[in-house]
Amino acid sequence: MRRWSDFFILIAVLVAMIVLFGLMQESFFSMGTLGTVANRIPALALVATGMTLVMVTGGIDLSVGSLLGFCGAVVGVLMADLHWGLAMAVLASVGVGAVIGSTTGAVSVKLRLPSFIVSLGMLEIARGLAFLTTDSQTKYIGADIEELGAPFGGMVISPAFVISLLVVAAGQVMLSQMAIGRHLIAIGANREAALVSGLSVDRPRIFAHALLGALTGLAAVFNCSRLGSADPNAGTGFELGAIAAVVVGGTSLMGGRGSVVKSFMGVLIIATLEAGLIQVGATEPVKRVVTGLVIVAAVLADTWRRK
Amino acid sequence: MKCHIPLLFAALALISCKPADGPASSHSGKPRVALVMKSLANEFFQTMAEGAKKHQAAHAGDYELMVNGIKNETDLAEQVGLVDQMVSQGVQAIVIAPADSKALVTVLKRAKEAGVLVINIDNKLDADTLKQAGLSTPFVGPDNRAGAKAVGEVLAKKLKAGDEVAIIEGVTTAFNGQQRKAGFEDAMNAAGMKIVASQSGQWEMEKANGVAAGMLAANPNVKALLCANDNMALGAAAAVQAAGKTGQVQIIGFDNIAALKPLLADGRVLATCDQHGDQLAVFGIEAALKVLKDKTTPADQQTPVDVVVK
Numbered sequence: 001m002r003r004w005s006d007f008f009i010l011i012a013v014l015v016a017m018i019v020l021f022g023l024m025q026e027s028f029f030s031m032g033t034l035g036t037v038a039n040r041i042p043a044l045a046l047v048a049t050g051m052t053l054v055m056v057t058g059g060i061d062l063s064v065g066s067l068l069g070f071c072g073a074v075v076g077v078l079m080a081d082l083h084w085g086l087a088m089a090v091l092a093s094v095g096v097g098a099v100i101g102s103t104t105g106a107v108s109v110k111l112r113l114p115s116f117i118v119s120l121g122m123l124e125i126a127r128g129l130a131f132l133t134t135d136s137q138t139k140y141i142g143a144d145i146e147e148l149g150a151p152f153g154g155m156v157i158s159p160a161f162v163i164s165l166l167v168v169a170a171g172q173v174m175l176s177q178m179a180i181g182r183h184l185i186a187i188g189a190n191r192e193a194a195l196v197s198g199l200s201v202d203r204p205r206i207f208a209h210a211l212l213g214a215l216t217g218l219a220a221v222f223n224c225s226r227l228g229s230a231d232p233n234a235g236t237g238f239e240l241g242a243i244a245a246v247v248v249g250g251t252s253l254m255g256g257r258g259s260v261v262k263s264f265m266g267v268l269i270i271a272t273l274e275a276g277l278i279q280v281g282a283t284e285p286v287k288r289v290v291t292g293l294v295i296v297a298a299v300l301a302d303t304w305r306r307k
Numbered sequence: 308m309k310c311h312i313p314l315l316f317a318a319l320a321l322i323s324c325k326p327a328d329g330p331a332s333s334h335s336g337k338p339r340v341a342l343v344m345k346s347l348a349n350e351f352f353q354t355m356a357e358g359a360k361k362h363q364a365a366h367a368g369d370y371e372l373m374v375n376g377i378k379n380e381t382d383l384a385e386q387v388g389l390v391d392q393m394v395s396q397g398v399q400a401i402v403i404a405p406a407d408s409k410a411l412v413t414v415l416k417r418a419k420e421a422g423v424l425v426i427n428i429d430n431k432l433d434a435d436t437l438k439q440a441g442l443s444t445p446f447v448g449p450d451n452r453a454g455a456k457a458v459g460e461v462l463a464k465k466l467k468a469g470d471e472v473a474i475i476e477g478v479t480t481a482f483n484g485q486q487r488k489a490g491f492e493d494a495m496n497a498a499g500m501k502i503v504a505s506q507s508g509q510w511e512m513e514k515a516n517g518v519a520a521g522m523l524a525a526n527p528n529v530k531a532l533l534c535a536n537d538n539m540a541l542g543a544a545a546a547v548q549a550a551g552k553t554g555q556v557q558i559i560g561f562d563n564i565a566a567l568k569p570l571l572a573d574g575r576v577l578a579t580c581d582q583h584g585d586q587l588a589v590f591g592i593e594a595a596l597k598v599l600k601d602k603t604t605p606a607d608q609q610t611p612v613d614v615v616v617k
Contacts, residue, residue, distance in 0.1 A: 025525055032524030032550060039520065039549055127348075136353040138512070138538060140566035150549070223513070227545045229566055231512045231538060232348065236379075278521030284479060284507045 006250055009301050010265040014272060017294075021276035028279055035156045039149070039226055040271040042164035043068070043219040047242040048249075048263040049171040050101075050212030055246055056175070057205050058188040058255025059115040063104060063122035064216045064242055068235030069130040071097050071220030076139030076230025086144055094217040100126060101213015105206035115209070123239070130232040139230040149225035160222040167215065171260035184208060188255025244291075245270045248298040269298065338599050339371045341393040342588055343386065343403040345429070347376030350564055351536075351584050352404065355429070358585030359592060370596055373398065383407050387414045394418045400595040402588060404429035408482040409436045416442045424598055426605065428591035430483050445605035447591045449582040451486035451561075452493070454612035455535075458559045459494025461578045461614055462531055465557055468499035470530040473522045475508040475515050475543060477535040484510075487535040487561055495533070503529060508539040515539030519546035523556070531557040537564040537579055544575045563615050571617050578616045586610070 021028045047064050054061050071093040078084040078092055100122065108118040151158045175181035183204050186194045195201050224230050245266035251258030273294055277287045342359050344352045356374050363372040373393065377385040386406045391414060393401055401423055405411040412432060415425050419442060427444045437443060466472070474491050477484025488505065495502055503526045508515030519532055523546060532547070534540040540560030547556045553575060560567060563581035570576040590610045598605045 027525045027527065030524055030527075032520075032527070035549060036517070036520040036524055040517065131348045136348050137350045138541065138564060138566040140541070140569055142569060146545075146548070226549070227512055227516055227542060228548070229512065229541050229545075231541075233511060233538075234513055236511070274517060275521055275524075278506065278518050279525040281504060281506065281525070284509070 006259075006262060006302070007265070010249065010262060010269065010298075013294075013298055013301070014265070014269050017269065017272055017276060021272075021280060024280045025276075028276060031156065033275055033279065035151065036275045037268075037271045038151075038156045038158070038161050040274060041267060042149075042158070042160040042222040043226075043238075044241060044245060044267045044271060045164040045264055046167055046215040046219040046222070047212070047238070048245045048267050049168050049260050050208075050215040051242050051246045052249070052251050052258050052260050052263045053171065053175065053181075053184060053208040054115070054205075054212050055243075055251050055253065056188045056255055056258040057184050057208055058191070059105075059108070059205060059208070060119065060243070060253070061101070061104060061115060061122075061209060061212055062119040062239050063100070063126055064212065065235040065238035065240075066123045066126035066130065067097060067100055067213060067216045068220045068223060068238055069232055070100070070126040070133065071217040072224050072230045072234050073130040073133040073139075073232050075145070075221055075224050076141060077133055079141045079144055080139040080230070086148070089145075090218070090221050093221050094214045097217025097220070098210050098214035101216065102206055102210035104213070105209025108209075109202045109205045127236075130234075134230065134232045136232060138232070140228065141224060141230060142228055145221070145225045146228045147225070149222060160225060163218075164222070167218075168260055168264045175258070175260050180204060180207070185256060185258070188252075188257070190256070241270055244295045248295060248302075250302045266298075269294070337368070337370050338400065338596065339373065339396075339398045340400045340402060340592055340595055341373045341375065341396075341398040342592065343389050343393065343401055344374065344376035344588075345386075345404050345406050346379050348379065351562055352376060354584045355404070355588045359588035361585075362589045362592065370592075372592070377406060383410045386411065390414045390418055394421050394423055398423060399599055400424040400426060402426045402428055402591040402595055404588075405432055406430075407480065408433040412436045412440050412442060415444060416440050419444075424595055424605070426591045426595045426598075428587055430481060431486075433482065445594065445607050447594045447608045447610065448587060449610050449612045451483045451582075451612075452490040454580040454582060454614075455487040455490025455533075455561060456493045457490075457612065457614045458561065458578050458580045459491045459533065460498070461616060462533065462557055462559050463494055463498035463500065465577060466498070466500060466530055470500050471503045471526060471528045472500045472531040472533060473503055473526060473529050474505040475518055475522075475532060475534045475539050476505060477507065477510045477539075479507050484535050491533040491535075500531075508534070508542065510536055510538060512538045512542040514542070516542035516546050519543040520549065523547065523550045523552065529556060531559070534558065534560045536560060537562040537567045540576050540579065541566060541570070544570055547575070571615070574617065578614055580612055581615050582612045583610065 078089045104122045108115040246263045249262035249266035425444045427446045431446045532543045537560040558576045560579040563579045
């Protein structure tokens with residue numbers, strides 16, 4: 001089956017990376033590494049899930065990194081300054097994310113502007129809002145939020161990790177089993193055909209952007225829980241990691257093809273690469289060059305296999 | 308004829324007022340000082356700018372202040388543009404925290420040639436580049452290396468000789484980051500510690516968190532993480548906690564930001580260094596005003612740094 005051979009490539013890349021890093025640095029095979037990778041995954045997995053849904057329609061959202069910073073800023077101010085409880089702060093963060101995401105989606109879809117440009121504008125707006133919200137100060141939240149990102153009973157798995165896996169699973173079911181998912185793919189594959197066959201092409205696209213925004217809001221909470229603080233600079237460049245994970249997972253930038261589970265494999269590859277490069281003591285320039293090469297190589301492997 | 312002399316003076320004064328001619332008095336006759344900052348999105352520079360604004364409000368009769376900052380710390384082109392704008396607006400002095408130790412030298416030389424006094428704060432311009440450009444700008448600011456060394460010495464007292472330590476550096480191209488790293492190394496080498504890793508956390512909490520987590524996994528015996536700023540110390544503290552090593556790994560930072568206080572209080576972070584951020588720009592402005600007033604040749608000036616523990 002073609003689907004399984006797709007997985008095979010991604011797993012092969014992942015295993016090859018793990019073996020390589022393990023050979024270079026013995027301590028790479030440790031619970032510590034596993035914990036580090038597991039810690040990095042939740043935020044990236046949530047956003048990659050939402051991003052897959054947007055990208056199968058042929059859209060993109062570049063504002064997710066800034067939005068992560070803004071939603072985190074909201075959580076920081078609500079919890080550290082106004083002493084809100086975690087549950088309410090989560091709702092606020094997800095709500096703010098959904099509102100911003102649907103705004104990006106609605107402006108781009110209804111006014112027929114490329115989502116690339118609209119979300120580029122939103123990238124600036126959300127970052128500005130993050131600084132305004134926090135008055136450019138880092139907010140220390142502490143124990144109230146840390147539990148969410150802390151592993152259960154000293155094990156590797158945190159509540160955030162479990163929730164992100166559930167979201168990935170739900171995203172995959174939505175995309176491959178439900179009407180809305182097929183609808184999104186149909187729009188990405190051929191918008192005119194979808195239109196002619198009587199499908200609405202606007203609302204599903206706005207919905208995908210709103211969902212991505214909401215998931216980014218949740219990711220912001222997880223990010224804050226990992227750090228115990230909210231930093232208005234958080235998430236700078238995060239969009240590139242999320243898009244890279246989705247593309248490595250074989251989702252087409254042109255739309256019409258994509259898989260949430262494979263995006264998750266992309267997330268694993270990006271997170272492992274990040275952890276591995278740090279552990280072997282790579283310098284900043286080396287990290288960047290290698291990360292770039294791996295992204296291109298993974299996409300190349302996928303394209304060649306398709307031919 | 309006699310009555311024309313004041314007019315002549317007035318005309319001369321007007322001519323010399325043209326911005327293109329450089330130093331010019333504003334209408335009020337007060338000197339105009341431009342403060343050109345790095346990212347005002349960064350808490351540290353925000354504090355610095357607020358301090359300067361307060362100082363100006365208290366000395367409103369003495370000078371006018373224009374505060375400008377760039378969007379992010381690496382946007383050099385924007386800062387170069389700001390300097391050019393300030394020169395063409397006819398300020399008498401520019402007090403600048405350069406976003407890069409080398410890349411700003413050319414535009415600052417242009418400013419100086421236009422007759423503007425340039426005072427360097429925060430991040431010291433590269434000595435060799437200044438020499439090549441034939442420019443001399445006084446640096447008014449803290450000795451980051453001495454500050455980092457002092458915090459490092461507090462840490463060394465908590466460790467035994469031979470203990471493994473790791474450094475989380477700032478942006479590697481920034482001079483103050485390099486100085487802090489050097490200061491940490493000075494203290495650690497003097498006390499006989501073993502530096503097993505040193506990587507950049509790019510001044511950011513999240514990046515530093517990843518780097519710290521990796522370092523802890525790769526070097527299980529590491530006893531301390533020396534962070535070149537407090538944001539990175541916060542990220543490192545979270546990594547230590549996640550690795551279940553709270554209390555076993557000491558952390559030090561730099562800057563003394565408000566968000567670090569709870570961690571200093573409960574010992575998750577041992578110490579940081581206060582370089583009196585709210586006064587840094589003020590020191591530079593005061594130096595500029597003094598030079599403008601006394602017409603003296605400006606000299607380098609060191610501002611205080613203090614170690615802060617619990």
